[in-house]
Amino acid sequence: MKTYFVTGGNRGIGLGLSREILKAGNQLIVTCRNPKGERDLWELEGDYHEKIKILEMDVSDDMSIQKVFASLGIDQVIDTLINNAGVFEQFGEKLADIDFEKMSRTLLINSMGPMKVLQQALPFLKKSSEPKVFQITSEMGSIANNTSGGSYAYRASKAALNMMTKCVAVENPNMTAVVLHPGWVQTSMGGSNAPVTVDESAHGLFELTMKLDVKDSGRFFNFKGEERPW
Ligand SMILES: NC(=O)c1ccc[n+]([C@@H]2O[C@H](COP(=O)([O-])OP(=O)(O)OC[C@H]3O[C@@H](n4cnc5c(N)ncnc54)[C@H](OP(=O)(O)O)[C@@H]3O)[C@@H](O)[C@H]2O)c1
Numbered sequence: 001m002k003t004y005f006v007t008g009g010n011r012g013i014g015l016g017l018s019r020e021i022l023k024a025g026n027q028l029i030v031t032c033r034n035p036k037g038e039r040d041l042w043e044l045e046g047d048y049h050e051k052i053k054i055l056e057m058d059v060s061d062d063m064s065i066q067k068v069f070a071s072l073g074i075d076q077v078i079d080t081l082i083n084n085a086g087v088f089e090q091f092g093e094k095l096a097d098i099d100f101e102k103m104s105r106t107l108l109i110n111s112m113g114p115m116k117v118l119q120q121a122l123p124f125l126k127k128s129s130e131p132k133v134f135q136i137t138s139e140m141g142s143i144a145n146n147t148s149g150g151s152y153a154y155r156a157s158k159a160a161l162n163m164m165t166k167c168v169a170v171e172n173p174n175m176t177a178v179v180l181h182p183g184w185v186q187t188s189m190g191g192s193n194a195p196v197t198v199d200e201s202a203h204g205l206f207e208l209t210m211k212l213d214v215k216d217s218g219r220f221f222n223f224k225g226e227e228r229p230w
Contacts (some may be wrong), residue, residue, distance in 0.1 A: 004209075005025040005124075007059055007077045008032060008085025010038040012187035013136065016202025022048045024206070026089050026166060029078070031057035031068060031085075057111030062107070063221045069120040078124040080209050083114035084136045086157075088189050092150045103153035110157035117162050125175065127188060131175040134209055135165045138222070144229035162220060170219030176214050180205055181222040196223070 008014040021028050022044060028051060032038055036055045043131035045052050055071065056078035060065045063206045087109050089102045114135050116165045123129035139145055141160025161177050169177040182205055190196075204223035211225070 001026055001149065003029065003077055003128075004080045004082060005029045005031075006082045006084055006123060007031050007057065007114070009054075009083075010034075010041050013182050013185055013191065013198060013201055013205070014084040015040055016198040017045075017084060018044060018052075020049055020091075020202050020206035025051075027051050028185045029053045029055060030066050033058045038199055055058040057117075059117060061110050062116065065116050065120055069124070071093075072124060076124055077127040078121055079128040079132065080129060081118060081125060081133045082120050082209065083117055083133070084143040085113065086136065086189075088151075088154045090151070090153055091133060093152060094150055095152070097211060103156070106157045107160065108152040110154070111164070114161060118168065123160045126198075130176075130213070131211065132166075132212070133165075133168065133175070133178075135161050135177075135179045136204070136205075137161055137165075137179040137181055139222070139228060141179075151173075166218050173217075174214065176212060176217045178208075178212055178216060179220045181228055182221070183223045 004026055006014055006017055009018045011031035018028055018030050035056050041054055045054060055068050057068045087106055089106055090099055118133055138158045140155045141150060141162050143159060165177050165179050182196045183200045184190055185196045185198060185201045186192060186194045201223050208225055220230060222228055
């Protein structure tokens with residue numbers, strides 16, 4: 001049994017991951033912006049109330065992140081952090097259409113948010129015998145695979161997250177730090193035409209959180225466990 005920490009666990013891939021984690025008998029600290037309104041999460045709480053802690057956190061708000069970690073007990077261990085929360089605010093924008101306010105917000109949530117969460121989680125991860133951090137990235141953040149261009153803000157936000165995660169892997173040889181592409185998934189972000197269901201993606205991602213270890217640190221995989229180009 002491991003203790004997982006998941007951001008953006010109220011819907012989409014984050015909710016799917018939360019279900020997988022609990023179904024397998026683990027402990028879960030799950031965060032979202034508005035816990036009170038999240039019926040799906042409270043249903044999980046009803047089924048697994050001994051195993052789940054639901055906390056309010058907005059990854060764009062420093063105080064909100066600090067408050068969550070300050071509320072954890074001194075003996076709290078986090079074995080596996082999954083930074084899942086993310087936004088895709090402007091789709092397909094070309095150079096002339098870049099909205100820099102949206103870009104700034106996207107970088108704040110998708111790139112800096114996960115790093116702020118990881119920075120605060122570090123003392124709790126260091127108490128684990130096998131600490132792991134998984135950053136939910138996107139193939140759209142791959143520079144090598146960018147053949148269609150556009151979506152400057154989202155692509156850049158995930159490329160920055162990829163680079164910072166590689167730095168974490170280099171700096172912390174005893175911690176597994178990996179970026180994971182969840183597939184093109186049927187969520188409000190991915191849309192109904194996406195070929196991968198939330199359950200398929202979440203199951204694949206969860207299996208990888210168990211399978212991957214320090215020898216895989218600093219690498220980029222998709223939800224099927226296939227290595228992807230940076
Ligand atoms: N779906 C895909 O095809 C796809 C493909 C590649 C990568 N991804 C990545 O997968 C992750 C999950 O995406 P998804 O498809 O599940 O998207 P989603 O259904 O739109 O869910 C996004 C999640 O992020 C949360 N979130 C957004 N801004 C936040 C903030 N400031 N603080 C805390 N939580 C915040 C949302 O919370 P609220 O409910 O409060 O808004 C929600 O829980 C993202 O990192 C995304 O970039 C998705």
